[in-house]
Amino acid sequence: xxxxxxEQIADEEIxxxxxxQLIILDGAEDAPVCENGVCL
Amino acid sequence: xxxxxxVWSDVVCPWCYIGKRxxxxxxxxxxxxxxxxxxxxxxxxTIPQGSREPVHEMLAKKIGAPASQVRAMTHQVTxxxxxxxxxxxxxxxxxxxxxxxxxxxxxxxxxxxxxEMHEALLKAHLSEAAVVDDPDTLVRLAAxxxxxxxxxxxxxxxxxxxxxxxxxxxxxxxxxxxxVPFFLINQKYGISGAQSADAFLGALNKVHAES
Numbered sequence: 001x002x003x004x005x006x007e008q009i010a011d012e013e014i015x016x017x018x019x020x021q022l023i024i025l026d027g028a029e030d031a032p033v034c035e036n037g038v039c040l
Numbered sequence: 041x042x043x044x045x046x047v048w049s050d051v052v053c054p055w056c057y058i059g060k061r062x063x064x065x066x067x068x069x070x071x072x073x074x075x076x077x078x079x080x081x082x083x084x085x086t087i088p089q090g091s092r093e094p095v096h097e098m099l100a101k102k103i104g105a106p107a108s109q110v111r112a113m114t115h116q117v118t119x120x121x122x123x124x125x126x127x128x129x130x131x132x133x134x135x136x137x138x139x140x141x142x143x144x145x146x147x148x149x150x151x152x153x154x155x156e157m158h159e160a161l162l163k164a165h166l167s168e169a170a171v172v173d174d175p176d177t178l179v180r181l182a183a184x185x186x187x188x189x190x191x192x193x194x195x196x197x198x199x200x201x202x203x204x205x206x207x208x209x210x211x212x213x214x215x216x217x218x219x220v221p222f223f224l225i226n227q228k229y230g231i232s233g234a235q236s237a238d239a240f241l242g243a244l245n246k247v248h249a250e251s
Contacts, residue, residue, distance in 0.1 A: 030233075031231075031232060031233025031234055031235045031239075032055045032058075032117075032233055032234050033055055033219030033220060033221065033222075033232060033233045033234070034050065034053040034054065034055050034056065034083050034219055034220055035083075035218055035219035035220075036083070036084070036102075036218075036219075037083045037084035037098075037102055038099065038102055038103060039053060039054045039055055039083075039117065
């Protein structure tokens with residue numbers, strides 16, 4: 001039987017209901033971020 | 041009631057330094073107590089340890105554009121940084137794996153100097169073109185904010201705080217964070233990106249009113 005990846009086990013430690021509710025701010029979609037090593 | 045802000049950021053992230061300044065502007069206008077804790081995030085954990093490359097060349101490879109085009113594109117973020125009182129030197133900045141910098145930042149955090157260390161690392165990379173995986177540089181920066189140099193050297197030489205870095209990154213993944221800066225207020229409300237100071241202040245007021 002294949003092993004369960006360690007990452008998968010760890011990700012299940014925090015139940016989904018404990019994850020934060022996100023505030024959607026006006027204009028938030030324009031807020032710049034760096035992602036995948038690119039910050040342009 | 042004090043408000044808690046957890047921030048995920050990488051020390052080589054131009055938008056994170058701008059976001060940090062904008063958050064600080066908002067905090068200066070906010071009348072209530074706020075505790076800010078900085079967390080590790082690596083924009084590119086695949087960079088081999090010890091590998092060093094000019095940021096413009098690294099970006100050119102990533103986006104498949106000539107370095108001259110990348111220079112023009114980074115001009116915009118440099119100008120926005122100036123508006124926040126920051127002087128960027130991206131033309132001379134060196135891309136490195138930031139894991140060791142984050143490990144030292146965790147040590148600083150244990151001394152209550154996490155914010156100061158994050159500031160020092162951002163400034164070193166973005167404004168001073170310092171190589172932030174260089175052991176001597178990391179020890180110098182840590183000592184500069186008040187971390188005992190011998191403790192910093194011990195961390196830099198070894199693997200301490202690697203688990204803390206991994207835990208921060210894993211928590212970010214669980215929260216669905218794919219880009220930084222990312223701000224989590226009172227463990228409940230998430231705000232992505234280098235928002236304006238007004239936007240941060242509005243969020244703080246909203247959370248305070250609800251608490």
